[in-house]
Amino acid sequence: MQENDRPVGMSELAVSRRTVFAALGVGIGLGAVGLPTAASAAVTGWSNPTLGTLTSGYKTASRPGHTGWDIANSQGTPIYAVAAGTVRDIRTGSYPGDTTSGPLPGRTGNSVHIDHADGYFSYYGHLYRVLVSDGQRVSCGQLVGLMGTTGNSTGPHLHFEIHNPRLTTLDPRTFLANRGISLGAIAPMGTTGWPSVSQGNTTWVTRVIQYLLRGRGVSTVVDGYFGPATASSVKTFQSSKGLYVDGMVGPITWTALILPLQQGNSGDLVRGLQVALNARGASIPVDGAFGSVTTTAVRNFQSSHGLVVDGLVGPVTWSTLI
Numbered sequence: 001m002q003e004n005d006r007p008v009g010m011s012e013l014a015v016s017r018r019t020v021f022a023a024l025g026v027g028i029g030l031g032a033v034g035l036p037t038a039a040s041a042a043v044t045g046w047s048n049p050t051l052g053t054l055t056s057g058y059k060t061a062s063r064p065g066h067t068g069w070d071i072a073n074s075q076g077t078p079i080y081a082v083a084a085g086t087v088r089d090i091r092t093g094s095y096p097g098d099t100t101s102g103p104l105p106g107r108t109g110n111s112v113h114i115d116h117a118d119g120y121f122s123y124y125g126h127l128y129r130v131l132v133s134d135g136q137r138v139s140c141g142q143l144v145g146l147m148g149t150t151g152n153s154t155g156p157h158l159h160f161e162i163h164n165p166r167l168t169t170l171d172p173r174t175f176l177a178n179r180g181i182s183l184g185a186i187a188p189m190g191t192t193g194w195p196s197v198s199q200g201n202t203t204w205v206t207r208v209i210q211y212l213l214r215g216r217g218v219s220t221v222v223d224g225y226f227g228p229a230t231a232s233s234v235k236t237f238q239s240s241k242g243l244y245v246d247g248m249v250g251p252i253t254w255t256a257l258i259l260p261l262q263q264g265n266s267g268d269l270v271r272g273l274q275v276a277l278n279a280r281g282a283s284i285p286v287d288g289a290f291g292s293v294t295t296t297a298v299r300n301f302q303s304s305h306g307l308v309v310d311g312l313v314g315p316v317t318w319s320t321l322i
């Protein structure tokens with residue numbers, strides 16, 4: 001059994017958080033027959049584990065031993081619990097190319113099991129980081145880890161399984177579809193933080209990325225189209241920062257791209273900020289000059305989003321803008 005599935009079809013992936021929130025949906029599970037009580041632990045809600053492109057299916061003809069689905073996105077894409085439960089069997093310390101770690105021997109790297117009610121459990125493999133601890137109770141949609149490529153894997157993706165009972169796997173795509181959830185395609189409950197943006201995206205977010213790349217010294221055409229040229233610029237930036245080089249702008253790359261901005265700054269980073277402010281309802285010139293007009297726009301945005309109103313653009317204001 002090889003878990004060497006390379007993400008394909010990435011060019012079709014273009015996720016913007018606006019469509020994500022519009023599509024926010026949580027499936028109704030077995031508890032739909034009645035509200036749960038303390039004595040009845042039926043699973044009442046299910047969520048997608050993550051967003052991304054489906055790259056390898058459950059028990060396909062070419063991979064009959066593949067007992068889950070693979071969902072590819074940028075390294076660091078958040079992974080969420082698909083239902084409430086208890087964390088168990090955590091594996092950490094794995095690395096890309098590691099063929100020895102993981103509870104499914106030689107396959108799935110850093111990983112987490114979550115026991116749910118009714119004998120179900122879910123399994124999340126190849127994680128970049130595990131963000132929960134053994135025995136921890138988690139709620140549906142709680143962040144449990146970050147997508148990675150640890151174990152025997154050739155690119156960042158989530159290997160995801162559903163079992164009931166423990167040693168009997170189910171097709172997780174069908175399982176979630178029966179609960180109104182399209183695997184990988186609608187936002188997990190609890191979705192927060194930076195969006196993952198990749199080739200094909202033509203929203204204002206791409207224009208922001210292009211300005212930020214230029215502001216960080218990477219030659220980039222600012223045309224609002226995330227095509228191969230922009231992907232190449234992203235790869236150049238990722239390589240220069242020692243990040244996983246996939247040409248996609250996910251949470252880790254976003255965090256590396258942004259810098260704190262304040263009045264007096266100028267240049268392409270400020271232009272990127274001004275594009276984002278305009279997309280969020282401001283109407284200011286994109287002139288690369290962080291003066292009083294931009295400061296007022298920042299303060300207005302901060303005020304309307306419950307942030308500290310200081311006119312300074314740090315990580316919290318940046319991530320709320322994007």
Ligand SMILES: [Zn+2]
Pocket residue numbers: 003005056066068069070158159160
């Ligand atoms: Zn897999």
